Amino acid sequence: MRLSTAQTKAAALTEALPWLTRYHGATVVIKYGGNAMTDDALKEGFAEDVAFLHQVGLRPVVVHGGGPQISSALGKLGIESTFTAGLRVTTPEAMQVVRMVLTGQVNRDIVGLVNRHGPFAVGMSGEDAHLFTAVRKHAIVDGEPVDIGQVGEIIKVDPGAVRALLDDGRIPIISSVARSDDGEIYNVNADTAAAALAVALQAHKMIVLTDVEGLYANWPDDTDVIDVLTADELATLMPTLSSGMVPKMEACLTAVQGGVPHAHVLDGRVPHSLLLEIFTNEGIGTMVRPS
Numbered sequence: 487m488r489l490s491t492a493q494t495k496a497a498a499l500t501e502a503l504p505w506l507t508r509y510h511g512a513t514v515v516i517k518y519g520g521n522a523m524t525d526d527a528l529k530e531g532f533a534e535d536v537a538f539l540h541q542v543g544l545r546p547v548v549v550h551g552g553g554p555q556i557s558s559a560l561g562k563l564g565i566e567s568t569f570t571a572g573l574r575v576t577t578p579e580a581m582q583v584v585r586m587v588l589t590g591q592v593n594r595d596i597v598g599l600v601n602r603h604g605p606f607a608v609g610m611s612g613e614d615a616h617l618f619t620a621v622r623k624h625a626i627v628d629g630e631p632v633d634i635g636q637v638g639e640i641i642k643v644d645p646g647a648v649r650a651l652l653d654d655g656r657i658p659i660i661s662s663v664a665r666s667d668d669g670e671i672y673n674v675n676a677d678t679a680a681a682a683l684a685v686a687l688q689a690h691k692m693i694v695l696t697d698v699e700g701l702y703a704n705w706p707d708d709t710d711v712i713d714v715l716t717a718d719e720l721a722t723l724m725p726t727l728s729s730g731m732v733p734k735m736e737a738c739l740t741a742v743q744g745g746v747p748h749a750h751v752l753d754g755r756v757p758h759s760l761l762l763e764i765f766t767n768e769g770i771g772t773m774v775r776p777s
């Protein structure tokens with residue numbers, strides 16, 4: 487019994503070997519969505535996986551959201567919040583709460599959990615060291631631009647500080663807040679921010695963790711998950727996608743078209759989904775690859 491349990495573990499380790507070899511030194515940008523952060527055990531498992539990736543020689547970078555956490559804080563403060571085309575309409579008052587929750591709360595929580603494993607994680611806002619420079623973005627509704635407040639579109643990424651942290655053996659944990667050249671602050675969808683950073687770093691992989699198994703072929707039917715598709719196939723599908731999947735798949739497309747060889751959407755509710763994707767032959771979720 488003891489032997490067979492140990493043999494199963496040895497099989498898992500040997501299956502991981504070619505993947506450990508292939509990804510040694512590889513930069514992996516991981517987008518951690520607010521919907522995958524609900525459960526304490528899952529959050530601890532995520533932090534453990536990120537520390538594991540770091541310890542076996544990858545260079546993980548985390549870009550996080552916190553949409554549900556922002557909604558809850560706005561609700562407690564009695565500030566109304568709505569979404570247009572998947573983006574939060576962000577008044578100046580709401581922007582202060584977005585910044586406080588993303589950089590002051592969610593970021594700190596993730597940094598704290600990862601650092602239980604060693605002095606690895608360093609938290610940053612996208613505002614720091616000119617990491618993300620943005621301009622005001624308008625949503626497009628029925629082909630017309632609509633004002634959605636302080637929502638930003640990233641026009642420039644300076645990944646110098648992130649590279650310096652990676653070279654120093656740290657794990658950068660980044661909130662999706664950006665600044666403009668004239669010092670305004672902007673709320674950026676975290677999927678979009680992760681893709682911009684993955685391209686700027688020329689990452690080997692981008693992994694988006696969310697609350698569904700992957701991209702469903704016939705949503706809202708959830709029986710058929712697309713396991714792999716090319717950038718061209720995804721571009722054709724884009725107009726048919728709805729709600730939260732739009733920024734997510736757009737981010738995968740941007741990353742792959744920008745030179746990132748693989749972009750994945752995984753179920754963050756599955757314990758250790760990161761390890762299952764990177765270190766098993768089957769992988770999980772949906773993978774987008776170049777055409």
Ligand SMILES: Nc1ncnc2c1ncn2[C@@H]1O[C@H](COP(=O)(O)OP(=O)(O)O)[C@@H](O)[C@H]1O
Nearest residue numbers: 519520521696697698700701702705728730731
């Ligand atoms: N084709 C599709 N496949 C999977 N999910 C879809 C699809 N179309 C829309 N969705 C919805 O998108 C949601 C994921 O987006 P979102 O809630 O914004 O996630 P997150 O908070 O992780 O960024 C899913 O929970 C699902 O309800």
Ligand SMILES: CC(=O)N[C@@H](CCC(=O)OP(=O)(O)O)C(=O)O
Nearest residue numbers: 519520551552553573574675676
């Ligand atoms: C402009 C915009 O919509 N910004 C998002 C930023 C957080 C985010 O993207 O969080 P998730 O990854 O958890 O969805 C928001 O305010 O909710």
